[in-house]
Amino acid sequence: MNSLLDLIIGALLFWRLAVCFFGSVFISLMLAMLIPAFNGTSALLLVLLASSFGIYWHARAEAGIGVLEKIPQKIASSQISAPVAFLGLAFIGFFFGAFLLQLNESVFLSALALLLSSGPLVIWHRWVLGNRISWPYLSFLYLGILLGFSASVFFMGSGAGF
Numbered sequence: 105m106n107s108l109l110d111l112i113i114g115a116l117l118f119w120r121l122a123v124c125f126f127g128s129v130f131i132s133l134m135l136a137m138l139i140p141a142f143n144g145t146s147a148l149l150l151v152l153l154a155s156s157f158g159i160y161w162h163a164r165a166e167a168g169i170g171v172l173e174k175i176p177q178k179i180a181s182s183q184i185s186a187p188v189a190f191l192g193l194a195f196i197g198f199f200f201g202a203f204l205l206q207l208n209e210s211v212f213l214s215a216l217a218l219l220l221s222s223g224p225l226v227i228w229h230r231w232v233l234g235n236r237i238s239w240p241y242l243s244f245l246y247l248g249i250l251l252g253f254s255a256s257v258f259f260m261g262s263g264a265g266f
Contacts, residue, residue, distance in 0.1 A: 120165060124158030125151065145207060174234050190248045197252025198259075205260050218253055219246060 132147035161171055197218065204214035222245070229235045 118162055120162040121155065121158035124154045124161070128154030145203075149203075172232060186244070190244070190251075193245060193248025194252035194255070197249035198256045199252075201249075201253035201256035202260060205256060211257055215250065215253055218249060222246075222249070 128151045132142075132150050135142040135150075136144075136147055164171055164173075200221070201214060201218055204217050205211070208214060208217075226237060226242070230237060
């Protein structure tokens with residue numbers, strides 16, 4: 105009973121994440137029943153993307169910033185160190201790269217899809233939030249993602265795949 109109560113309290117505290125997660129699970133179930141080509145991989149990707157947006161939404165709300173508002177200068181100045189950001193990007197590149205390799209088994213198409221998947225985020229930050237992204241910073245981001253992707257290609261090619 106205590107576990108159920110803890111779950112309900114957690115869902116109330118993190119309601120933005122819960123709405124995105126449970127809403128995407130419901131939408132995935134409906135799409136799986138209506139569209140035969142919508143398989144478990146597509147459902148998992150939809151839930152992961154919606155949950156990521158829920159985390160983003162909740163973090164901005166905790167900071168007192170709306171989803172569409174530009175980040176104030178004092179909050180924007182607190183940055184993550186470059187090595188930590190690089191490791192995080194490599195981690196993302198590794199797992200999403202392995203996921204894309206499982207989907208289409210083409211290294212080139214998987215790398216291209218991984219790099220193009222950041223397009224909506226770049227567009228969001230540049231034109232909706234009004235934040236400028238420099239070319240060296242964008243190169244740093246893509247290098248971290250591609251390094252993680254190359255590790256996933258090596259991992260998947262060595263026979264120790266998922």
